[in-house]
Amino acid sequence: xxEFEPFRSSLKTVWPAAMSxxxxxxAGLAQSxxxxxxxxxxxxxxxxxxxxxxxxxxxxxxxxxxxxPPVDRQYTLTFLxxxxxxxxxxxxxxxxxxxxxxxxxxxILQSQPFQLRAKGWLSANQQPSSDxxxxxxxxxxxxxxxxxxxxLVQNARL
Numbered sequence: 001x002x003e004f005e006p007f008r009s010s011l012k013t014v015w016p017a018a019m020s021x022x023x024x025x026x027a028g029l030a031q032s033x034x035x036x037x038x039x040x041x042x043x044x045x046x047x048x049x050x051x052x053x054x055x056x057x058x059x060x061x062x063x064x065x066x067x068x069p070p071v072d073r074q075y076t077l078t079f080l081x082x083x084x085x086x087x088x089x090x091x092x093x094x095x096x097x098x099x100x101x102x103x104x105x106x107x108i109l110q111s112q113p114f115q116l117r118a119k120g121w122l123s124a125n126q127q128p129s130s131d132x133x134x135x136x137x138x139x140x141x142x143x144x145x146x147x148x149x150x151x152l153v154q155n156a157r158l
Contacts, residue, residue, distance in 0.1 A: 001055070002048040010045035011059075018063040025066055026106040034098075037067060041094050051086050053093040061136070069105055069135035071097065075143045080104055108138050 001007075017036050024033055040060060047055040057071040071077065073084030080100060086093065108114050118134045 002045055006045045010043055014040045014043050014063070018060075021064045021067060024064075026101070026109055029067070037064070038094055038098075040064075041097065042090055050088040051093070052090055053086050053096060056093075057097060061133075065133035065135065067135075068097075068101070069133075069139045071100060075146050076100070076139065079142045079146060105135055105138055109134055114138075 017040050021033060021036060021040075029037075037060075040063070041052075041056050044052070044056045044059050046052075046059050054072055057068055060068040061070040069076075073086070077084045077086070086096070109118075114134075118137050121137060122134070
């Protein structure tokens, strides 16, 4: 993590753009909305290291939870790419995030069976829950799947 002041300053800079996207959904994103998402990603400063994908996606998951899921190395990247390695470089990391969104998360959100179940899960969870948005539900499903012991998965296939 970087020092608090650079993080706070970057949030103040991107806040108006993030608020303009709060009511958007993936199916309704125009090119200008994609440009805004990219700008938010590029301008958010939360990591002291040269890697921004994980930290920025987690910040953005709170800013625009209907558009960005949290991405991590252990679950998301390992599930999607078979490893948790990230090629540093803010532009490259943005392209990776956009690929994750358009190639995995957004198509799942458009699935009718997922939409029906997700609405039920979100409405059933009145207490504090980790299912805070449809994208977070997908993230939680990835985590749950990867936490299943390999022997259970192998036995289920028999």
